Amino acid sequence: MSCRASDACQAVGGSSSGTLAEGWNGTAWKLQPTPNPGGSRFTSLGGVSCRASDACQAVGGSPSGTLAEGWNGTAWKLQATPNPAGATGSGLSGVSCTAATACEAVGNYTIGRRQLTLVMARR
DSSP states (O other), X not given: XXXXXXXXXXXXXXXXXXXXXXXXXXXXXXXXXOOOGGGOSSOEEEEEEEEETTEEEEEEEETTEEEEEEEOSSOEEEEOOOOOTTOSEEEEEEXXXXXXXXXXXXXXXXXXXXXXXXXXXEO
């Protein structure tokens, strides 16, 4: 969850139908439609960072790997993310943004039996 003010919060997660996001306006939570890559239901968002009420970045994972979505104040949109070469699984669990072009995301990926730390930056 990320709050820019007492009446401007975003929360993300997952449900049986895929990614989930809700916005808080100071009075009530409102469900916001989120896209799922390739229509996959097995996706989830694990972290969100909002620089403003119309500028949020959420990250997570899907069957195809890492996942990122951006909020422009009106809608969530999928964003392209790289996946480590040779990984059999990968996902992101946290993100922090200080500017539109300055985000750091963390998570993990698996190669063979090894689970390794994953860090991605958008500059």
